Amino acid sequence: LARPGFAGILSLTLPEALHLAAAGVTDDVVVGYPSVDRGALRALCGGADRAHGGRVAVMVDDVAQLDLLAACGAGEAAPVRVVLELDAALPVAGGRVRLGVRRSPVHTPAQLAALAAEVVRRPGLELHGVMAYEAQVAGVGDTPPGRPLRGLAVRAMQRRSRAEIAER
Numbered sequence: 385l386a387r388p389g390f391a392g393i394l395s396l397t398l399p400e401a402l403h404l405a406a407a408g409v410t411d412d413v414v415v416g417y418p419s420v421d422r423g424a425l426r427a428l429c430g431g432a433d434r435a436h437g438g439r440v441a442v443m444v445d446d447v448a449q450l451d452l453l454a455a456c457g458a459g460e461a462a463p464v465r466v467v468l469e470l471d472a473a474l475p476v477a478g479g480r481v482r483l484g485v486r487r488s489p490v491h492t493p494a495q496l497a498a499l500a501a502e503v504v505r506r507p508g509l510e511l512h513g514v515m516a517y518e519a520q521v522a523g524v525g526d527t528p529p530g531r532p533l534r535g536l537a538v539r540a541m542q543r544r545s546r547a548e549i550a551e552r
Contacts, residue, residue: 391410392413392414393414395413395414395415397424398425399421400415401414401440402428402440412441414443414467415441415442418443419443420449425456428440429457429459430458430462438465441512441513442466443467443469444467444469445490450502458506458509459509460508465510466503466509467513468500468515469488469490470552471488472484472519473486473519474549475491475548484519485519496514516549518546526538
């Protein structure tokens with residue numbers, strides 16, 4: 385993290401993020417997946433052992449997760465940073481098929497804007513960012529060994545996907 389150009393940590397779980405923040409590893413931790421761990425959410429939102437100091441951002445992709453944050457005391461000690469997750473799978477065949485990982489029910493800019501408005505409307509929450517993981521681009525090797533035609537198809541799909549998510 386001390387190298388120029390690097391900042392923050394992506395953690396897999398909220399307890400991991402709270403531990404990293406409390407240990408002073410970084411002042412910028414984002415949890416890569418929505419959490420329903422009520423104990424960890426209470427610690428994040430204002431529990432007695434709250435040690436993250438506003439350094440942890442949680443991922444959400446549904447209003448029900450905002451309700452859970454509110455039920456756990458969001459904003460009691462400080463605003464809770466929220467990152468919205470946009471599904472970045474590539475819709476094909478008129479949207480009947482999606483290439484990539486379905487990570488979120490939030491697919492369209494309108495759905496994302498509505499969720500963002502809901503975050504901003506709620507006291508105790510702070511809109512911190514948006515994440516979209518395009519697994520069909522980043523998680524797929526674009527040059528499979530010994531499979532040149534497949535490589536051409538993969539690279540074409542990746543180009544189409546990058547253009548589609550940029551437009552969205």
